[in-house]
Amino acid sequence: MKRNLPILVASAAVLLGVAGCGGDGAFSTTEPTTAEAVTTAEATTTAEATTTAEATTTTEATTTTEATTTTTNPWAEFPSYSAVMASLPAGTDRCNNEAGIEGGEGGLYLLGDFFGEPAHMSITGGSMAVNCPGAKYVVVGPITDLNQNGDPIPEGALLTVNGDLEFVQISSFD
Numbered sequence: 001m002k003r004n005l006p007i008l009v010a011s012a013a014v015l016l017g018v019a020g021c022g023g024d025g026a027f028s029t030t031e032p033t034t035a036e037a038v039t040t041a042e043a044t045t046t047a048e049a050t051t052t053a054e055a056t057t058t059t060e061a062t063t064t065t066e067a068t069t070t071t072t073n074p075w076a077e078f079p080s081y082s083a084v085m086a087s088l089p090a091g092t093d094r095c096n097n098e099a100g101i102e103g104g105e106g107g108l109y110l111l112g113d114f115f116g117e118p119a120h121m122s123i124t125g126g127s128m129a130v131n132c133p134g135a136k137y138v139v140v141g142p143i144t145d146l147n148q149n150g151d152p153i154p155e156g157a158l159l160t161v162n163g164d165l166e167f168v169q170i171s172s173f174d
Contacts, residue, residue: 078147078171081160085134088163094134095122101130101159102141112140131165136173 085094099111099119109130111119115138121128137159147153147169162168 073171075157075169075171078169081136081158081170081173084160084162084168084170088133092133092163095124095129095132097121097129097132097135097137099135099137100140101137102139102143104144109143110141114138131161131167133161133163133165135159135161137167 088094097120098114098117099121100113101109101111103109111121111128111130113119114136121130122132123129124132139153139155139157139159141155143153145153145167147157147167149169153159153167153169158170158173159167160170
């Protein structure tokens with residue numbers, strides 16, 4: 001069979017050339033030949049996946065914080081508004097002044113808003129009565145007067161006027 005191998009190869013080359021596979025019927029190792037290939041590939045993939053995930057998470061957190069905050073009134077040493085009003089002699093007229101106050105130089109005061117509300121001032125004899133019992137003032141700027149202890153009155157302090165028509169620093173307007 002070894003002897004017939006060259007004949008088979010030559011016959012195959014002639015057949016390919018005649019069959020129209022790119023040759024002219026003659027066998028040549030230098031001429032290119034055309035090869036056609038048809039490949040059919042079918043792939044069918046079926047993937048079925050069923051995933052069931054059930055998760056139940058229960059988180060209970062109870063935080064109890066008890067905090068006692070003690071805020072000290074910086075003016076707790078002073079009497080309250082109601083205590084000063086209770087000390088007025090019977091029948092004393094009270095005014096309804098409510099204002100922010102500053103100044104005092106030469107008896108002149110600047111009056112303004114009282115906790116964001118317009119000032120309310122009493123008029124006595126055609127003039128504003130600044131030093132009238134029952135007045136409620138918040139110091140909003142420097143004031144030249146001293147409190148009942150002889151100390152300067154700081155901004156933010158609360159004032160009223162006693163029966164002697166003097167400013168009295170108070171702890172609250174209760």
